[in-house]
Structures are given as structure tokens and as C-alpha cells.
Amino acid sequence: MSAIQIQGLRPLKGTVGIQGSKNAVLPMMAAALLARGVTVIRHVPEIEDVFSMMGILDSLGCKCSLEKGVLTMDTGAASGHRIPEEYVGKMRSSCLLLGPLLAGRGEAVTYYPGGCVIGKRPIDLHLYALKQLGASFFEAGGMILARVDRFRGARIRFSYPSVGATENAILAAVTAEGETEIENCAREPEITELCRFLAVMGARIRGAGKSRITVEGVKRLYPVEFLLGGDRICAGTYLAAAAMTAGDVTVIGTEPESLREPVFYLRRMGADISIKEREKEIRLKMGGRPGPVSLCTGPYPEFPTDLQSVFLAAASVADGESRITETVFEARFAAAAILRQFGARIHMEGQTAVAAGTYPLKPAVAEAPDLRGGAALVLAGLAADGLSVIGNCRHIRRGYEDLCRDLGSLGAEICWL
Numbered sequence: 001m002s003a004i005q006i007q008g009l010r011p012l013k014g015t016v017g018i019q020g021s022k023n024a025v026l027p028m029m030a031a032a033l034l035a036r037g038v039t040v041i042r043h044v045p046e047i048e049d050v051f052s053m054m055g056i057l058d059s060l061g062c063k064c065s066l067e068k069g070v071l072t073m074d075t076g077a078a079s080g081h082r083i084p085e086e087y088v089g090k091m092r093s094s095c096l097l098l099g100p101l102l103a104g105r106g107e108a109v110t111y112y113p114g115g116c117v118i119g120k121r122p123i124d125l126h127l128y129a130l131k132q133l134g135a136s137f138f139e140a141g142g143m144i145l146a147r148v149d150r151f152r153g154a155r156i157r158f159s160y161p162s163v164g165a166t167e168n169a170i171l172a173a174v175t176a177e178g179e180t181e182i183e184n185c186a187r188e189p190e191i192t193e194l195c196r197f198l199a200v201m202g203a204r205i206r207g208a209g210k211s212r213i214t215v216e217g218v219k220r221l222y223p224v225e226f227l228l229g230g231d232r233i234c235a236g237t238y239l240a241a242a243a244m245t246a247g248d249v250t251v252i253g254t255e256p257e258s259l260r261e262p263v264f265y266l267r268r269m270g271a272d273i274s275i276k277e278r279e280k281e282i283r284l285k286m287g288g289r290p291g292p293v294s295l296c297t298g299p300y301p302e303f304p305t306d307l308q309s310v311f312l313a314a315a316s317v318a319d320g321e322s323r324i325t326e327t328v329f330e331a332r333f334a335a336a337a338i339l340r341q342f343g344a345r346i347h348m349e350g351q352t353a354v355a356a357g358t359y360p361l362k363p364a365v366a367e368a369p370d371l372r373g374g375a376a377l378v379l380a381g382l383a384a385d386g387l388s389v390i391g392n393c394r395h396i397r398r399g400y401e402d403l404c405r406d407l408g409s410l411g412a413e414i415c416w417l
């Protein structure tokens with residue numbers, strides 16, 4: 001199942017439940033190491049990145065299982081502190097284990113995660129935060145050896161609101177001695193959800209979701225049961241797909257507030273969107289072709305970089321010229337070049353993709369360049385007049401549990417090859 005086939009020009013109609021959030025559950029899995037015992041998280045997506053994180057936890061002596069969305073992590077016998085190199089290359093989020101391993105073991109061994117197709121992706125801000133809390137680092141040939149007697153509360157001020165570095169700082173601070181103040185934090189909903197999870201474990205955190213977070217260190221955290229929220233990037237992907245196919249789609253299970261900017265721009269593109277906050281429902285109806293859009297990605301609450309490629313696909317069929325600027329990652333336009341194989345008229349002006357919309361697109365056989373770029377190509381296939389095939393879909397399975405199942409349930413003619 002490494003390729004997806006799509007027969008385009010089917011309007012998407014119906015309701016789809018949204019999988020659990022990849023970018024919320026990964027730091028929670030790292031946080032589970034901070035407590036001895038069995039932690040259970042429900043509504044967990046069966047995606048490659050979760051399987052990878054389970055593999056790392058198992059290599060550290062945990063016992064993990066994932067059955068029908070229920071993730072069980074038994075850390076009772078966990079004692080390891082070395083993150084296996086093969087996982088570090090596969091998944092950057094492995095560096096989120098640094099904080100918990102140092103907090104619990106006083107030492108950790110990992111490797112530089114290396115760049116990926118969307119950018120260099122350094123971890124300097126992670127290391128800065130952990131050093132502020134008392135950790136020492138020794139590096140040799142790409143390997144990182146970290147040590148700390150016990151984390152001590154500190155003042156951390158990020159030069160950039162990095163999501164992962166904010167999460168690592170919080171994971172290290174929750175059992176530190178004393179109080180930690182973190183300034184210029186990332187404010188993504190996944191950070192807020194991590195702080196909720198940690199609070200249930202017994203952590204004392206104030207300011208989650210704001211740019212200043214205060215953590216009062218506690219002696220011990222406890223294993224918990226937790227229900228994971230919906231994945232806002234999956235929900236945004238399906239709403240964009242509906243907008244591209246003159247559809248009528250309701251996504252259920254994601255906090256509508258977490259999609260405020262994407263909803264704002266979909267409305268600007270002509271979508272009729274109704275929201276039921278309490279029911280966590282967002283319904284999008286699009287009568288015809290979307291209109292053009294001009295947007296710029298940025299740290300939350302600005303437009304999410306993870307929906308940039310998907311919105312570029314939508315802009316490719318818009319009735320007019322769109323401009324999409326990427327400010328978070330330095331190389332996140334791989335999909336732009338491949339969308340041209342579908343007949344999209346896109347050219348680059350520095351970090352801005354300019355799309356002169358055309359409809360329908362042409363069917364194509366293309367390779368997914370990365371997780372979100374791959375999703376964008378699938379959406380292009382939905383708006384192409386014929387049969388398209390997207391290869392290299394292991395990228396897509398890192399973050400979408402089953403794109404064919406979900407889009408197929410909305411009427412798309414789509415299947416795994």
C-alpha cells in the first residue's frame with residue numbers, strides 16, 4: 001500500500017470523523033516516561049510516527065501496544081537512556097525524549113535528527129532550553145550525550161517560538177527543582193493539549209497556549225488515562241478537499257477554534273462554513289470553484305505551515321491568482337513543483353508561491369515528496385479530469401491514518417494500490 005489511485009472530479013459530500021492528533025500524541029508519548037506505571041491514551045491514530053515512537057519507547061524498556069486506537073504504555077521496567085539511531089533519522093520528534101530521559105535518568109544519548117525535505121530543522125533551541133535547566137551536552141560524530149544531576153528551575157527565553165523546543169522545555173521543567181519561566185513559547189493547540197495531559201499527571205503549569213508559560217516543578221508525576229483530541233491538520237486537509245470539489249463536507253472531532261485561520265481563508269475563497277463549537281463540527285459547502293487566496297504561514301495563531309501545501313493545491317484550481325508565502329520552514333514548497341505535473345500554473349517569487357488557478361487539473365502520476373506535500377498531491381488528483389496515481393505514500397502514512405478510507409467515505413473514487 002505505497003500508492004494511491006484517484007479518479008477525479010467527484011464532489012465530496014458527507015461527514016467524516018477526525019483521527020487523533022499526531023502532533024499532540026507524540027509529545028504525550030514522551031511525557032509518559034515521566035511516570036512509572038501504565039499510561040493509556042485513547043483515540044490514537046494508527047500512523048507510522050506513532051509506531052516509531054512506540055518502537056523507541058520499547059527500546060527503552062517500556063511495553064507499548066496500540067489496539068483499535070487505544071495506546072497503552074507500561075513504563076514500569078523502563079530503564080534505557082539511548083535513543084536508537086535508526087529511529088532518529090525516521091522521526092524528528094524523537095528529540096522530544098531528551099527532556100523526559102534526562103529528568104528521569106539523568107542521562108540520554110541521541111543523534112542529530114538531520115534535515116528533511118522541508119528544511120535543515122536544527123535542534124539548537126531544544127539544547128539551549130535544556131542547558132538553561134542544567135543539562136550538559138557532549139557531541140561526537142553526530143551523537144549527542146546529555147547529562148544532568150537534577151533539572152533546576154530556570155528562565156528560558158526562546159528566540160523563535162519553536163513547537164518542539166517548547167515541548168521539550170516543559171517536559172524537562174515539570175519535575176525540576178523550583179520554578180521555570182518560559183518566554184516566547186509556541187502557542188499551538190498541541191502545546192495546550194500536552195499541558196492538559198501533564199496536569200492530569202500531576203504537573204503544575206500556568207499559561208498554556210500563551211507566549212509565557214510558568215512551570216512549578218513537582219516531585220512526582222503519575223500514569224494516567226487520557227482521551228486525545230482530533231487532528232486539526234487532517235480536518236483542514238479534508239475541508240480544503242471539499243472546497244476543491246464543490247463539495248459539502250462536515251468534519252467532526254476537532255476544536256473549531258484551532259482552525260480559525262484556515263476557516264477564515266476558506267471563507268475568503270467563497271466557502272459557506274457553519275460551526276457547532278460544542279459538537280466540534282465544521283461544515284463546509286462550496287457552490288463552485290474556489291476564489292483566489294493570499295496568505296502567509298506563521299507560528300500559531302497564524303496560518304499553520306502544515307496546511308500550506310494543501311492550500312496551494314486548492315489555490316491551483318481557484319478562479320484567479322493566489323499568493324501563498326511560507327515563513328516557518330525554508331524549503332517547504334516541494335509540492336509546488338510537482339503540482340505543475342497536474343497542470344497547475346505555479347511560479348515562485350522567493351518564499352511565495354504564485355498560482356494562476358485553472359480547472360480542472362490534468363491527471364498525473366507523481367511521487368509524494370513529504371507528508372503534507374503528499375496530501376496536497378492527492379487533493380490535486382481529486383480535482384483532475386481523469387485517473388491519477390500518487391506514489392511514495394509511506395510519507396502520507398506518517399500522519400494520515402487512512403486517506404483513502406476518509407476521502408472515500410465522502411464519495412471520492414480513491415483506493416490504495
Ligand code: EPZ
Pocket residue numbers: 022023024026092093119120121122123124125126127160161162163164165186190305306328329330371372399
Ligand atoms: C512541529 O515541528 C510539528 N511536528 C510540525 O509538523 C510543524 O510543521 C511545526 O511544529 C511548526 O508548526 C510535530 O509537532 C511532531 P518547530 P517542530 O520547532 O517542532 C526552526 C507535520 O507535518 N527551529 O516549531 O520541528 C525550524 O527549523 C510536521 O506534522 C530552529 O531553528 O517545528 C523551523 O524553521 C512537519 N531550532 C522553525 O523553527 C530549533 O531548535 C519551526 O520549527 C527548533 C526549530
